[in-house]
Amino acid sequence: MEAEPCVPPGFRFHPTEEELVGYYLTRKISSQKFDLDVITDIDLYRMEPWDIQGKCKLGYEERNEWYFFSHKDKKYPTGTRTNRATTAGFWKATGRDKAVLSKNRVIGMRKTLVFYKGRAPNGNKTDWIMHEYRLQTSENGPPQASLIIIL
Numbered sequence: 001m002e003a004e005p006c007v008p009p010g011f012r013f014h015p016t017e018e019e020l021v022g023y024y025l026t027r028k029i030s031s032q033k034f035d036l037d038v039i040t041d042i043d044l045y046r047m048e049p050w051d052i053q054g055k056c057k058l059g060y061e062e063r064n065e066w067y068f069f070s071h072k073d074k075k076y077p078t079g080t081r082t083n084r085a086t087t088a089g090f091w092k093a094t095g096r097d098k099a100v101l102s103k104n105r106v107i108g109m110r111k112t113l114v115f116y117k118g119r120a121p122n123g124n125k126t127d128w129i130m131h132e133y134r135l136q137t138s139e140n141g142p143p144q145a146s147l148i149i150i151l
Contacts, residue, residue, distance in 0.1 A: 013038050013067070020067075021100045021108035021133050028069050029135060044070035048088050049115050049128040089117040091130060100133065108135050 015024065024039060042052070052066055075083040084091040091113040100108040111132045116123030 017100045017110065017133070018102045018107070021135065022102050025069075025108065025133055025135060039067045039069055042068045042070055044068060045073045045084060045086055045091075048086055049126075049130075084113065089115055089123055089126075090120055091115055092120070092123075099136075106136050108133055 024034070027034060028039075044052075052068070073083040075081040092115075093111055093113050095112055097109045097111050099106045100110055111134075113130045113132060115126045115128035115130070117126060118124055
């Protein structure tokens with residue numbers, strides 16, 4: 001049984017992109033402890049977006065954003081492409097990746113994805129949006145955890 005995070009009444013979690021990448025993602029990848037575990041680990045591509053809300057219980061209020069750590073799943077064992085398919089659909093990248101800056105230095109990247117029900121290329125676009133953050137590293141380096149925000 002998982003222990004629910006214990007946060008005080010009135011607690012709000014609204015980190016900046018710099019804090020998400022520079023503090024939370026950096027500490028997660030280097031296996032450092034957090035003062036308060038407010039971001040849950042999930043296997044994002046083994047579940048549907050509408051099932052995710054129940055995995056993130058933080059505080060007492062209803063929220064419309066959920067924060068998670070998840071590892072990228074490779075489409076092919078020796079390839080570099082990411083598998084973003086679920087049983088009911090797939091996450092499709094939109095636009096270009098955006099840089100996350102700290103003191104005018106790029107520390108990470110943000111990719112925006114939209115969930116489509118069905119199979120590509122005939123999927124139906126939904127209102128589910130995800131921001132996937134990664135540290136600024138070599139694209140061919142070892143797989144790392146990503147910080148995911150579902151909107």
